[in-house]
Amino acid sequence: MKTLFIFFIFLTGLCQAQESPALTGEIIDLTYSFSEESVYWVTAKEFELEEVAKGKTEKGYYYSANNFSTAEHGGTHIDAPIHFAENAQSVEEIPLEKLVGAAVKIDVSDKALNNPDYLISIEDLKTWEKEQGQIPLNSIVLLQTGFGKYYPDKQKYLGTTNRGPEAVKELHFPGLAPEAARWLVEERKISSVGIDTPSIDYGQSQEFGAHVALMTNNVPAFENVANLDQLPATGFQVIALPMKIKGGSGGPLRIIAIK
Numbered sequence: 001m002k003t004l005f006i007f008f009i010f011l012t013g014l015c016q017a018q019e020s021p022a023l024t025g026e027i028i029d030l031t032y033s034f035s036e037e038s039v040y041w042v043t044a045k046e047f048e049l050e051e052v053a054k055g056k057t058e059k060g061y062y063y064s065a066n067n068f069s070t071a072e073h074g075g076t077h078i079d080a081p082i083h084f085a086e087n088a089q090s091v092e093e094i095p096l097e098k099l100v101g102a103a104v105k106i107d108v109s110d111k112a113l114n115n116p117d118y119l120i121s122i123e124d125l126k127t128w129e130k131e132q133g134q135i136p137l138n139s140i141v142l143l144q145t146g147f148g149k150y151y152p153d154k155q156k157y158l159g160t161t162n163r164g165p166e167a168v169k170e171l172h173f174p175g176l177a178p179e180a181a182r183w184l185v186e187e188r189k190i191s192s193v194g195i196d197t198p199s200i201d202y203g204q205s206q207e208f209g210a211h212v213a214l215m216t217n218n219v220p221a222f223e224n225v226a227n228l229d230q231l232p233a234t235g236f237q238v239i240a241l242p243m244k245i246k247g248g249s250g251g252p253l254r255i256i257a258i259k
């Protein structure tokens, strides 16, 4: 009997040990839902959902299923390094360490909301560091321009409601200056970067210098990131897991923060 009792205690102990610890912190969803409203690059195929089944089957159970199609680059998504750098990592090759970890948020919305062609400068990054301390190595850096509040209003968010190659020159939204991208890569060795606009380069960019600076160094970018206004400047974690497309140059991204 005594042995049995001890065994019971042992079992109870085991059960307690297996209880998973509660997640501490508030979870913030940084992802927009995919729908016909999702914002895509003006030349990219937009999101489509095709109903395959919806309703009660002959056997009595309910069944719902759809097909979807989408460009890699639209809605909340990731740019894999191979998007702008030959032989760089494709989306399934990005190390998870670059997609999960400590993050900072740099808010330039007071400047960018007054100028849709605003370029986030090295000066902006250094000004932030004066208040918040140096951006730690291997950080995920999120850039808040304030343009997220316009999503999915294409006129305000993209600068145009037109589509096709001719509409590219009508794009107006802020982005990261190429030299500031280079500075983040070389001087702060960041893991990845995200922004609340359709592209890490600004709308009027011709050379996509921020993309090139980041991606030739295997630094991925998150675009159309939602809800950055709900994050503090420091002291939070990001989990950014894209659809794992073999050979993909990017793809739909589910990104969350824990603060």
Ligand SMILES: [Zn+2]
Pocket (backbone or CB within 6 Å): 073, 074, 077, 078, 079, 223, 250
């Ligand atoms: Zn993209």
